[in-house]
Amino acid sequence: MGVSTSSPGKGLALVTVDFPPVNALPVQGWYDLADAVRAAGRDRDVRCVVLAAEGRGFNAGVDLKELQSDTGHARLIGANRGCQEAFAAVYECEVPVVAAVHGFCLGGGIGLVGNADAVVASDDAAFGLPELDRGALGAATHLARLVPQHLMRTLYYTSRTVTAAELHAHGSVWQVVPRAGLRAAALALATEIARKDGSLIRMAKAAINGIDPVDVRRSYRFEQGFTFEAALGGIADRVRDTFGKAGAP
Template identity: 80%
Template sequence: MGVSTSRPDPGIAVVTVDFPPVNALPVRGWYDLAGAVRAAGHDPDIRCVVLAAEGRGFNAGVDIKELQRDTAAGGHGALVGVNRGCAEAFSAVYTCEVPVIAAVHGFCLGGGIGLAGNADAIVASEEATFGLPELDRGALGAATHLARLVPQHLMRALYYTSRTATADELRAHGSVWRVVPRAGLRRAALDLAREIARKDGALLRLAKAAINGIDPVDVHRSYRFEQGFTFEANLSGVADRVRDTFGAPSGAPAKEG
């Protein structure tokens, strides 16, 4: 359980998240993930990072129960911590010195969208779904990253309804590289990683910096702007009111620790 790093091939690091039952990360988990991605990218022998997960899905966002426990105790430490932790993890993926491939299976929700949306490429399994159920969870955020995966009006409709999009739908929009059977997901992600890792390492790092430099949206500033409204929702009591009725819809994974 936790975050681990392996090196299955020369030049490739696989950072794996494993927080049962649904990979809803606590505050510490987001920081651990950020540290693992940054360390892998800083390693001069690494040319590509694969971000993967064990269990039922890629990522179900934050651990809402951790937030509820803290709020019940009269504090906002967990909220501040998870907001900063998510920002750190998303930033680590985006600013990783080498390309990052997200290998997405099952559900990719909330914070998972932040991770996948900031990756350089996405390989997904056939049953993978992507969405932001934030309005159903008393939160806001990661529209910045969903907008990198789907067109603007679709992003808004998905955000307001808390609906999800399939891997095939995202591939049709050009944001998913390949859609493969679940059993072949890791292999497909590693195939792409190997192709990237065959390039000159120094040139790859320059390429990553150059591409980030021409990005039309400052993802760090945009996401932090969104988070300000999350604080407002919490301080006004709106978030607690919604979270207190928290219960996953039929067929959807619950974000829980």
């Protein structure tokens, strides 16, 4: 359980997340993920990183039970900072990152996938931001990298999800495959990328980030301010209590 890194092929690093039962990450888990992705990107033998997960789904966001067990705001601050670091680690990784997404990709999962360079998904994958149902805000920055602006707003306000096939139609998912073939498909794409010159692929990543019209760190940090405001005002606890009674997805 936790975050692990392996080398499935020449020039490749596979970072795998495994936090049963639904990959809702505790505060330390986000930092561990950030450290693993950054370390993989610093390895000069690595030319592409694949980010994957075990279990029922790719990612269910932050561990709400951990947040609710805190009588103060230390864990909320930790989750905010941990998510910020994990999302930034994917975006700022020195080499391209391919996300291999299966099952559900919710909340913080959107932050990871939205900052990835390429996305391969299984045909059972669903993507969404249920933040308003969970007493939080955030990751609209990253959802806006996956879908057009008005669709992002509608998905955000309704907490609805979209399928991998729908994201493929929008061009944000590279390939949709049966779940059994997901890991192989993601590694195949990563292998194709890793055949490029190592120094040049790192330059390409830096160049593409440099022309990005949105500063994802600053944009997401702005959103997080409203999450903290909701917590201070008691709104977050009220909504989370309702969510807890209804049950997790």
